[in-house]
Amino acid sequence: xxxxxxxxxxxxxxxxxxxxxxxxxxxxxxxxxxxxxxxxxxxxxxxxxxxxxxxxxxxxxxxxxxxxxxxxxxxxxxxxxxxxxxxxxxxxxxxxxxxxxxxxxxxxxxxxxxx
Amino acid sequence: xxxxxxxxxxxxxxxxxxxxxxxxxxxxxxxxxxxxxxxxxxxxxxxxxxxxxxxxxxxxxxxxxxxxxxxxxxxxxxxxxxxxxxxxxxxxxxxxxxxxxxxxxxxxxxxxxxxx
Numbered sequence: 001x002x003x004x005x006x007x008x009x010x011x012x013x014x015x016x017x018x019x020x021x022x023x024x025x026x027x028x029x030x031x032x033x034x035x036x037x038x039x040x041x042x043x044x045x046x047x048x049x050x051x052x053x054x055x056x057x058x059x060x061x062x063x064x065x066x067x068x069x070x071x072x073x074x075x076x077x078x079x080x081x082x083x084x085x086x087x088x089x090x091x092x093x094x095x096x097x098x099x100x101x102x103x104x105x106x107x108x109x110x111x112x113x114x115x
Numbered sequence: 116x117x118x119x120x121x122x123x124x125x126x127x128x129x130x131x132x133x134x135x136x137x138x139x140x141x142x143x144x145x146x147x148x149x150x151x152x153x154x155x156x157x158x159x160x161x162x163x164x165x166x167x168x169x170x171x172x173x174x175x176x177x178x179x180x181x182x183x184x185x186x187x188x189x190x191x192x193x194x195x196x197x198x199x200x201x202x203x204x205x206x207x208x209x210x211x212x213x214x215x216x217x218x219x220x221x222x223x224x225x226x227x228x229x230x231x
Contacts, residue, residue: 035217035219043203100171101148
């Protein structure tokens with residue numbers, strides 16, 4: 001079984017600063033994938049970034065990077081140069097790499113960017 | 116590509132009524148799924164399908180039925196609505212192939228359901 005833990009219900013960051021959103025996970029699968037999704041106030045789920053457990057390097061997508069520490073079972077999202085439009089809920093999710101694509105989600109972190 | 120579409124956007128039901136939430140995708144994805152999102156919780160998987168004619172239960176399947184007669188469509192049926200089914204429902208789809216690729220799930224805009 002997979003479990004995702006996001007311990008920060010809410011975070012604040014000053015515009016143009018960097019922020020780290022925490023995510024820890026637990027799984028018995030030897031291979032797995034980790035995802036981050038953004039949910040703005042409009043409600044849609046937007047895919048941000050993916051990290052495979054077998055990937056040697058941390059994933060990056062523009063201003064998003066994933067600080068993947070396999071031994072600690074953590075997959076923190078780093079947003080650099082925060083913008084007002086980054087204010088949203090952020091969800092960490094994972095799935096095993098065998099079998100179905102089913103995602104297991106954390107409870108989310110609400111990020112507020114302060115001008 | 117329209118991506119993943121869901122209808123309706125919003126629905127109010129009375130307890131005991133039935134309804135079908137529609138989901139369609141035009142990306143030729145084999146995998147489709149339904150999640151529900153409740154306040155303070157992450158998304159939880161209701162049902163999923165890895166191809167036409169194949170469905171299976173997720174974490175919270177009770178009170179819901181699905182079928183997959185085509186690759187494109189994956190409707191979710193509420194058999195007898197209950198207030199506990201008040202939630203936001205998301206449909207998602209992805210490729211489902213062997214190997215280690217991300218098989219990223221792309222989500223529809225959601226259906227907000229209120230059961231009175």
